[in-house]
Amino acid sequence: MEQLKNYIREDLLDVRPYESARHEFTGTANVWLDANENPLATDYNRYPDPFQSDLKAVISGLKNIPTERLFLGNGSDEVLDLILRLTCQPYKDTVAALDPSYGMYEVLATLNALNYRKIALNERFEWNIDAVKAQLEGVKVFFICRPNNPTGNLFPLDDLRTLLQQFKGVLVVDEAYIDFCPEASAAALVAGFPNLVVVQTLSKAYGMAGLRIGMAIARPEWVAALNAIKPPYNISSLTQQTALELLRSSDWSTIRANIIRERERLEAALKASSKVTKVFPSEANFILFRIPQASAVYNYLTEQGIVVRNRSSQFNCADTLRITVGTAEENTRFINALNNY
Numbered sequence: 591m592e593q594l595k596n597y598i599r600e601d602l603l604d605v606r607p608y609e610s611a612r613h614e615f616t617g618t619a620n621v622w623l624d625a626n627e628n629p630l631a632t633d634y635n636r637y638p639d640p641f642q643s644d645l646k647a648v649i650s651g652l653k654n655i656p657t658e659r660l661f662l663g664n665g666s667d668e669v670l671d672l673i674l675r676l677t678c679q680p681y682k683d684t685v686a687a688l689d690p691s692y693g694m695y696e697v698l699a700t701l702n703a704l705n706y707r708k709i710a711l712n713e714r715f716e717w718n719i720d721a722v723k724a725q726l727e728g729v730k731v732f733f734i735c736r737p738n739n740p741t742g743n744l745f746p747l748d749d750l751r752t753l754l755q756q757f758k759g760v761l762v763v764d765e766a767y768i769d770f771c772p773e774a775s776a777a778a779l780v781a782g783f784p785n786l787v788v789v790q791t792l793s794k795a796y797g798m799a800g801l802r803i804g805m806a807i808a809r810p811e812w813v814a815a816l817n818a819i820k821p822p823y824n825i826s827s828l829t830q831q832t833a834l835e836l837l838r839s840s841d842w843s844t845i846r847a848n849i850i851r852e853r854e855r856l857e858a859a860l861k862a863s864s865k866v867t868k869v870f871p872s873e874a875n876f877i878l879f880r881i882p883q884a885s886a887v888y889n890y891l892t893e894q895g896i897v898v899r900n901r902s903s904q905f906n907c908a909d910t911l912r913i914t915v916g917t918a919e920e921n922t923r924f925i926n927a928l929n930n931y
């Protein structure tokens with residue numbers, strides 16, 4: 591892990607991972623008496639594959655990313671937490687994120703006893719890259735969510751390249767929604783930058799939020815370092831098997847295309863509404879829009895049985911609601927309710 595010595599905690603540079611029975615012997619055998627499992631012959635009496643090889647092989651094929659650049663976690667929330675634990679020294683280091691952005695970054699910073707710096711976006715939720723750079727002094731990890739949640743916009747790949755060349759810390763690019771615009775992924779930059787970790791998930795475009803599978807995409811030395819600190823069996827056999835079957839059996843590009851088509855229909859309806867004053871452009875499966883008295887509109891919608899997210903308390907987000915793209919029928923119910931408000 592010598593290549594990572596500028597980025598990971600000194601005391602974790604040569605940490606000895608927990609050696610489970612399944613680490614020590616991985617070949618074929620008929621009699622498994624090494625892990626204190628119950629010999630009961632059910633589907634789940636054995637510990638899962640700690641490195642999720644079969645699942646990684648399928649994800650690798652789908653996303654065209656070599657398996658040695660894939661690390662899997664129990665949701666990307668676990669991946670983000672492990673990245674902080676690996677890189678930052680508690681009660682000392684500082685992490686940064688854009689504002690507004692995903693609320694989990696601040697929670698994870700707090701849980702890891704880290705200082706948290708917010709870097710403001712402008713009113714259109716864009717950044718000025720020079721202003722961003724000026725605020726990264728002393729920052730160990732910088733989270734960039736692209737497309738950004740809750741705003742839906744995508745920060746340019748060229749700006750990321752500039753940052754990666756100049757920033758001394760680790761850039762964590764959270765691409766939870768990138769599958770809705772896959773050509774723009776920063777995963778293609780991973781090979782060239784030792785300070786880049788891209789995080790993706792099966793929770794959004796792959797419809798598996800309930801299974802909890804997130805991933806880091808980074809150079810193999812990062813994968814090895816994360817493997818060394820993760821809980822040994824962080825993804826259950828049932829989860830690995832179910833995800834494999836779903837990834838193989840569903841037509842994900844059609845599912846994605848339908849969501850994007852529905853997003854465009856919702857966007858058109860919001861723009862046509864006389865009550866909506868601003869519809870923010872989105873590259874994701876949700877849309878942020880501004881509507882006067884958003885909290886009253888929110889309450890009205892819940893009375894109609896429709897729940898959206900009120901983001902009005904976020905920075906620069908006064909009177910905004912975020913709507914997730916649902917089925918055609920759900921979206922139509924929302925549009926009708928809005929038009930009757």
Ligand SMILES: *Cc1c(COP(=O)(O)O)cnc(C)c1O
Pocket residue numbers: 664665666667668692735739764766790791792793794799802803804
């Ligand atoms: C939904 C979301 C995630 C996904 O989290 P999981 O733990 O993988 O379900 C990650 N980052 C952002 C910004 C999100 O909105």
